[in-house]
Amino acid sequence: MQNQGTEVLRHRDTVSLAHGSGGRLTHDLVRDLFAKYFNNEYLSTLSDSAEIKLSALDILFTTDSYVVKPLKFPGGDIGKLAVCGTINDLAVMGARPAYISCSLIIEEGLELTVLKDIIGSMSKTADEAGVMIITGDTKVVEKGAADRLFINTAGIGLKIGSAVLGMGRIEAGDKILINGCVGDHGMAVMAAREGLGLSSNIKSDCSPLHKLIEAILQTASDERQVVKFMRDPTRGGLATTLCEIAESTGYDIEIDEKAVPISDSVKGISEVLGIDPLYSANEGKVVVVVSPDAADSVLKKMRFNPLGKNAQIIGAIKKGHGRVHLKTVIGTSRRITMLTSSQLPRIC
Amino acid sequence: MKYIDEYRNGEAVKALAEKLRRAMSHESRVTTLMEVCGTHTMAIARFGIKELLPKNIRLLSGPGCPVCVTPNGYIDHAIALSRRDGTIIATFGDMVRVPGSTASLEKEKADGRDIRIVYSPLDAIQMARENPAKEIIFLSIGFETTIPAIAAAILMAKKEGLKNLTFLTANKVVPPALETLLQGDLKLNGFILPGHVSTIIGGKAYIPIVEKYRIPCSVAGFEPTDIIGAILDLVEQGLSGSPRLSVQYSRAVTMNGNKKAQDVINEVFEPVDAEWRGIGAIPSSGLKLRSSFEGFDAAVKFDVDIEETKEGKGCICGLILQGLKDPPDCPLFGKACSPETPVGACMVSSEGTCAAWYKYED
Amino acid sequence: MCLAVPMKLESIDGDLGIVNIGGVKRKIGLMLLDKPAAGDYVLVHAGFAIQKIDEKEAKKTLELLSAIMSEGTQ
Secondary structure, X not given: OOOOHHHHHHOOOOOOHHHHOOOHHHHHHHHHHXXXXXXXXXXXXXXXXXXXXXXXXXXXXXXXXXXXXXXXXXXXXXXXXXXXXXXHHHHOOOEEEEEEEEEEEEEXXXXXXXXXXXXXXXXXXXXHXXXXXXXXXEEEEOOOOOOOEEEEEEEEEEEOOOOOOOHHHOOOOOEEEEOOOOOHXXXXXXXXXXXXXXXXXXXXXXXXXXHHHHHHHHHOOOOOOOEEEEEOOOOOHHHHHHHHHHHHHXXXXXXXXXXXXXXXXXXXXXXXXXXXXXXXXXXOOOEEEEOHHHHHHHHHHHHHOHXXXXXXXXXXXXXXXXXXXXXXXXXXXXXXXXXXXXXXXXXO | OOOOHHHHOHHHHHHHHHHHHHHHXXXXXXXXXXXXXXXXXXXXXHOOHHHHOOOOEEEEEEEEOHHHHOOHHHHHHHHHHHOOOOEEEEEOHHHOOOOOOOOXXXXXXXXXXXXXXXXXXXXXXXXXXXXXXXXXXXXXXXXOOOHHHHHHHHHXXXXXXXXXXXXXXOOEOOHHHHHHHHHOOOOOOEEEEEHHHHHHHOHHHHHHHHHXXXXXXXXXXXXXXXXXXXXXXXXXXXXXXXXXXXXXXXXXOOOOOOHHHHHHHHHHEEEEEEEEOOOEEEEEEEEEEOHHHHHHEHHHHOOOOOOOOOOOOOOOHHHHHOOOOOHHHOOOEOOOEOOOOOOOHHHHOOOOHHHHHHHHOO | OOOOEEEEEEEEEXXXXXXXXXXXXXXXXXXXXXXXXXXXXXXXXXXXXXXXXXXXXXXXXXHHHHHHHHHHOO
């Protein structure tokens, strides 16, 4: 059923929204087009940031674009998202984020007060996180050529310590942890949409995770290197990140549904709209794969940090065929696969 | 979550499954049950229910998926309406990706048409109030669970004197479809009946079917203990040789149903023959707006060019909806027809038999 | 064919009411119910309350489940 990729691309003439949803089609596009043409040892790892050597320095380098709608949502805005997302892509690869670039594509007619709020938010987020926005660019396009505001960033940071992080280090028996409740960002944005009439106190979990991650990496004594791999699950949710890990490594992943932290409000809205929180976007979460004997001490370290107070061990890596299985709340097993496109509210 | 979590008790599920296994342990034949409702198909997949069933119980998914049974022509009509100037289409999310003859609402939205997802027909009323210069057209699909909500919204709109809100109706009712299934080639040992449709129509709506066809029936809720409880009930009915209508979902379903909701439906709608995608015409299985509400009928108010209806070649959704074939029997399944490139409604709808099979079977 | 969720009716304003599940609230139509009261749990579908949850029957179902669970351990 999986890997119909190249077949699928052959059936299409145009890019669809599903190609940007973070699910199956996005992965197919990256693998069949971008990775094919930008074929080098750095890009082919398809990691959150690329590790390069410049002189003797180990540098991590990443890029991202932000096109979220609405521009402002409960718990944040596109600016905060851009800074945090860039920081997190560097942090999960073991870097201390240092410098960010910020390139704006602005649709003619965007209110200057809105732009000011967003730039102010980026500045505040960067200051609090201890990173600097050091270069930028601005373009304005005609009405209709961009949806209000698009932000592109690039980020660099120096690698800390000597932790070797990568999917290649994952082994059967490793445990999987997450730092807190999933689905908040996706649900906050959906709940805020007009036409659904829902009010809730769900806020985006948008946060910079570099300090939490540094603390996690310090749990490992360098010789033992207990932290194997980290990724921040964004679009496509926790489920998609787990599928990526399983598919790339060929291991099976088993997750305990009872252990996955989900807030009451997110549970409520997921029942009402028929949307699965496991596939809802996050912007302040990190999935951590660790050696089984270190799981408890990493968990303890995570819970010490305010961004990890709801951290849980949610599952484990097993020998298998690259599949993700969920042990449901009633004890049965269900297969978790990648979605084709983003979830829509339903009445059935 | 109250009235939800208690019915997801793992220990209770285990005990029910064990009781079911014991009941079926001496049965040499296969018991075939049909869950009518698409939401049941989803719940069964979500909770891994099939894993708990003994090998001699077979579950079939029926045609209770309003998206799956809405004809191509309806989507084509909705698309044609969306292309009118100054029109906003308000729709449930379920309809957005269903393929019409050549396009879908999602594709039209990408092309710039004003198509908005709503959670309730009340939201369409609000849209009409806020956009007096536009025509709001609500895509009215759904079975008896949804019909009272739409009827109530139409009454509200009439009372308020809203002149820019209309409804494109394709609503259907369940009992006639059950009869059609039983008159066909299908051999069934029981129906898992739709719990929420039944809150409206009541258990009594199915009595004629039980009496005429002598088929065990259980109105089931949607939590795992409800579904296994209903299956157990159907098996016990079968073993005892006395089929009846039982209501497993008693906390929400009575024999008489919701009379107020039934009255609201009857005030606004009247029965009409309807076309079920893949099955064909079923007499008196649909509803249309009564003449006094003609002003709210989008099909009457607007004259648009609708493209010629084309069905996907090779698609056997109809046979799948009737439980006569399984998804792998379809020549298109997993090849030309997949969740990424759906041909028929069974694959598009997240609750469609083919989508569920693709997603959950190995 | 129907996602309907039990939600608590918090307040009533004529034909409309506010329901709550886990802190998520929504204004819904109450005109399909007979004499709804604040504090009731109602089944909500497409922005309307379609039925009131019968507390007694709900309890009966749970008692039946308990009975089956203890049967199983004998």
